[in-house]
Amino acid sequence: MLSNALPPRHESDSELASALARLWPNREHESSAVASLLCRIGVHYWRQLDLTEFAPHRNIRFCFWCSNIKIDGTIHKP
Numbered sequence: 001m002l003s004n005a006l007p008p009r010h011e012s013d014s015e016l017a018s019a020l021a022r023l024w025p026n027r028e029h030e031s032s033a034v035a036s037l038l039c040r041i042g043v044h045y046w047r048q049l050d051l052t053e054f055a056p057h058r059n060i061r062f063c064f065w066c067s068n069i070k071i072d073g074t075i076h077k078p
């Protein structure tokens with residue numbers, strides 16, 4: 001972890017993001033040059049998965065073209 005100053009909720013979201021990343025291998029190998037450029041400037045191709053059993057009441061989206069995960073509007077890079 002980067003810092004102890006992070007609030008506990010962020011810490012657990014990072015852990016959640018890491019756990020979810022193992023369930024969702026990213027599709028970087030299917031990405032195009034344009035797609036990876038868009039990801040680099042922060043324009044991600046968010047896909048929503050049904051994770052209500054794994055993380056109920058959370059709004060979780062995965063980028064189809066890179067490893068970013070968005071949890072309740074906050075982007076994580078596991």
Ligand SMILES: [Zn+2]
Pocket residue numbers: 039043044045063064065066067068
């Ligand atoms: Zn992306």
